[in-house]
Amino acid sequence: MxxxxxxxxxxxxxxxxxxxxxxxxxxxxxxxxxxxxxxxxxxxxxxxxxxxxxxxxxxxxxxxxxxxxxxxxxxxxxxxxxxxxxxxxxxxxxxxxxxxxxxxxxxxxxxxxxxxxxxxxxxxxxxxxxxxxxxxxxxxxxxxxxxxxxxxxxxxxxxxxxxxxxxxxxxxxxASLFFAELSQGLEEVNEFKGQMVGSLRVGSLPLARTRMVPHAVTLLLKEFSQTQVSIIDGPYEEQLHNLLHGQLDVIVGALRYPAPSPDIVQELLFNDPLHVVVRPDHPLMKQRKVSVKALRELDWIAPRENTPAREAFAHFFTNEGLQPPERVIECSSLVAIRGLLLESHRAALLPAQQVEVEVSNGLLAISPWQLAGTGRDIGLTLRKQWKPTRVQARFLQLLRTYN
Structure with missing residues (x-):
């Protein structure tokens, strides 16, 4: 509320x-x-x-x-x-x-x-x-x-x-949108007075919460140190509900097609391909080239159904005339995925940015080859005709210049 x-x-x-x-x-x-x-x-x-x-x-x-x-x-x-x-x-x-x-x-x-x-x-x-x-x-x-x-x-x-x-x-x-507009009005008055004590409520999907959103928030707080920031994770459907009720200002992450509501606008920032991620000593990392059929035989960790990443995962195999793997653990938690990968020879399909820290520390490894057709559109989801405050507009600008 x-x-x-x-x-x-x-x-x-x-x-x-x-x-x-x-x-x-x-x-x-x-x-x-x-x-x-x-x-x-x-x-x-x-x-x-x-x-x-x-x-x-x-x-x-x-x-x-x-x-x-x-x-x-x-x-x-x-x-x-x-x-x-x-x-x-x-x-x-x-x-x-x-x-x-x-x-x-x-x-x-x-x-x-x-x-x-x-x-x-x-x-x-x-x-x-x-x-x-x-x-x-x-x-x-x-x-x-x-x-x-x-x-x-x-x-x-x-x-x-x-x-x-x-x-x-x-x-x-x-009613929620009514109160949201009034809250923004009070924040804008404070901005006019030179009191940058506004608020920012960000819905962050898996890729965005790893580096993209934290980076933009850190830069924002260097400029407006008194801003009250809330970064909310959770299923997309829950975040969309909160956005449409004025309880979130923006959702950052994979875009949905077709747009799930006529009351939102989606803004593309970049296209992000997925990579096979495994433990460093995984047999897969010793091979120069791997067939799609061999990849299908792996035990996988995949995003949950009806997400852009899971759709990309399935399309990668169906485009080659193969059924998607059946031995799949559904998981969207990077902490849990990391634990599963370290304890087994399973593979996961993830954005490279999402596991940068783990790869740099030698905990995980990224396959050297690109997987064709697994790119997802990453961007901003906003309410139609939403008018950001100065602080909120600056945050969006930082996200737009992230790359």
Whole structure:
């Protein structure tokens, strides 16, 4: 879950809307009339929002209100954030029993959003309440209020807790992206103030986590030493889910074809071939040339199914008219692979960069010949229309110049 979504004090959606209207119209009276609030409500809302953000959004004068430079930066993010609330409205527009779809932007609360997100994530009102440091009835009321607004039932009881509907999952995703945009807005304001204390959350796939990502992170921290960096590994599917929910900024590693989601963009950095990796005294290393048939007879360590590396492994043999090897241990952990190779005459198909340290220390050896057709596209996976902060943009630049 996005860190902003767990704060006790969260920006009020109507206050954010009011601030954007004041920015657009230039005075409180016009803004209040447009969003159907009293002038005092808008004035108090702006004051509270500025206190919560510790930020002056506007300069006051006899001629009206003028947005500050820092206010401009944050309100641009706020406008992007509110598009995700509008997306929620679109989700139920055709299903509403009312003559006019309800404007969730003016009715929802950030407390309801974070309650829904937590229940979807944990599958339990009790666990969600514990995570948010609230009582279970409080979380239940917040979700129930959101169900009433959307005229939907979001959860069904199951033996393990509660099971969210697809609408609840989609709402939770939109809510997570809403909070992610606001978090980036606060980071950009800090950048404007010269306080480079932003955050970076990187999903790192096997090749990238060995050298590529650590190298770029090290260089980044030399420039922006206070940046909070999280490097997350795990299955691609899990990382993709986190990226689409705004809980990761970028995934670095092998690209997928076709792209598994219409909401991502993939950027190619380089093509990386795979090599046969064995222990240094493996009989294979004494041969100048090895046939594909002989390679097929080896005991292999291979990546798990449905990964680009495993597909390359299988295609290498099928392209030669042979069935892929059957004596395979599936493993994606380099530590485990190294242990298996050192304890046996097994072979693994890996990128050379991934085992550079082991090879330089004499623990493992790389075959001297290239395996045709085993190259994989390595690059960046990003959310469509994602806008990085200055720190995040610098990290992407470092990755793009890695080679």
């Amino acid at each position: 996005n860190p902003l979504a767990t704060r006790n004090s969260l920006p009020n959606l109507r206050h954010l809307l009011a601030a954007l209207e004041v920015q657009r119209l230039g005075n409180i009276t016009s803004a209040a009339n447009h969003i159907h609030l009293s002038q005092s409500a808008v004035t108090q809302g702006l004051a509270k929002l500025e206190r919560e953000l510790d930020l002056s959004l506007f300069e006051r004068s006899v001629n009206g209100l003028y947005v500050t430079e820092a206010g401009e930066i944050f309100l641009q993010r706020a406008e992007r954030a509110l598009t995700w609330i509008k997306a929620m409205e679109g989700l139920f527009a055709s299903q509403s029993r009312s003559k006019k779809p309800r404007q969730l932007l003016r009715l929802l609360t950030t407390s309801q959003l974070r309650a829904l997100m937590s229940v979807v994530e944990y599958g339990s009102y009790t666990l969600a309440a514990h995570h948010l440091k609230l009582t279970q009835p409080t979380v239940h009321r917040a979700v129930k209020g959101m169900e009433n607004l959307c005229e939907q039932r979001f959860f069904q009881r199951s033996p393990a807790g509660v099971e969210p509907s697809w609408q609840a999952r989609q709402l939770a995703r939109y």
